Amino acid sequence: MFENLNSPVQKLNIAPFSNLWVKRDDLIDPYISGNKWRKLKYLLQDAISKGKTHLVTFGGAYSNHLVATAAAAAKSNLRATAFVRGEAVKNEMLMLCTLFGMKLIFTERESYRDKVACFEQYFSKDDTAYFIDEGGASTQATIGCAEIITELPIQYDHIFCAAGTGTTAAGLLKGIQQNQLNTKLHVIPVLKGGDFIQDEMAKYVSVSAHLTLHTNYHFGGYAKTTPALIQFIQSFTATTGLLIDPVYTAKMFYAIIDLQKQNLINKEDKILALHTGGLLGILGMKEKFS
Known part of the structure; x- marks a missing residue:
């Protein structure tokens, strides 16, 4: 890709x-434009090399990163889930995420701060899940x-x-x-x-x-x-x-x-x-x- x-x-x-x-x-x-693809490129390669088929990431309700991850997952035949910061809302960005097949978990802001804990709470037993930090921040x-x-x-x-x-x-x-x-x-x-x-x-x-x-x-x-x-x-x-x-x-x-x-x-x-x-x-x- x-x-x-x-x-x-x-x-x-x-x-x-x-x-x-x-x-x-x-x-x-x-939809996977700019630095969003640059940041996801090697994360996707790492996930696939480790046999992971489920991308789990984080972002706000208008996050370009969420749309990019959803689109990249769909193009790569991977599942995707996002923890969305704040109360449940509907907007154009989240609509695109769901069209690309991403599952959304709306998370109150205090819990959202500990992203690793959010991941562990929902996906500790999912061996296919791959953690991607907000915005794709990583080496x-x-x-x-x-x-x-x-x-x-x-x-x-x-x-x-x-x-x-x-x-x-x-x-x-x-x-x-x-x-x-x-x-x-x-x-x-x-x-x-x-x-x-x-x-x-x-x-x-x-x-x-x-x-x-x-x-x-x-x-x-x-x-x-x-x-x-x-x-x-x-x-x-x-x-x-x-x-x-x-x-x-x-x-x-x-x-x-x-x-x-x-x-x-x-x-x-x-x-x-x-x-x-x-x-x-x-x-x-x-x-x-x-």
């Missing part, structure tokens, strides 16, 4: 940049994300990515180090108090001077927006033809443009932005665009 990734690098024509490019991981698949996920660096056609001065758990960022940093590049990695945490992302990355990779965190672009926190961010999305998409989402990629592109305005990055440097997909997240905020 996905032996040949459809993930081109495309140039963006947006003032004042002359060398702004985007790695279109959002084009990998409509295998960083290996998949590190491969992005080897696919790039040129060396860039700066690479930007948005971060929720830091797994994708850790993989990118690992790839930069393994290939001995001078590239600077700029990580945009999408949660308030995003300094913890560096600690999360350090679980998987040695944090180096290649890394810079920009923690002031969360717009109120995870899945939070402001009128300024919504207006930015509308303007950016209409100008570039590139669809971005309010949770991750919009905050990243806003940061790139704002950092250039502050002269913290050179508009003529070679800059690559990683489009991590997640576009289905727009469905959870559709009223903000009406």
Whole structure:
């Protein structure tokens, strides 16, 4: 599955940049797009090699990771179950999960915090069950994300990515180090108090001077927006033809443009932005665009 990734690098024509490019991981698949496939790739291989046929994972009611896992399981002839954080709800994302055959277990937030305990409670006697952490966070996920660096056609001065758990960022940093590049990695945490992302990355990779965190672009926190961010999305998409989402990629592109305005990055440097997909997240905020 996905032996040949459809993930081109495309140039963006947006003032004042002359060398702004985007790695279109959002084009990998409509439902297993972006970093979701990168993070699941080696987890699926590990599960299959161990004879596991039942993927068990975790996420919120609007989780792109849940949709991706459900779709990947269906394509691989595997079963899938998800612990969904919070009260029972119905929405477009969970509908897609169930269409792909995923079973949903709605879990109150206090119990959800201990994911291993949730797994053990339901599946300790299921020898076919395979634990996948929220968002796919794992060493295998960083290996998949590190491969992005080897696919790039040129060396860039700066690479930007948005971060929720830091797994994708850790993989990118690992790839930069393994290939001995001078590239600077700029990580945009999408949660308030995003300094913890560096600690999360350090679980998987040695944090180096290649890394810079920009923690002031969360717009109120995870899945939070402001009128300024919504207006930015509308303007950016209409100008570039590139669809971005309010949770991750919009905050990243806003940061790139704002950092250039502050002269913290050179508009003529070679800059690559990683489009991590997640576009289905727009469905959870559709009223903000009406």
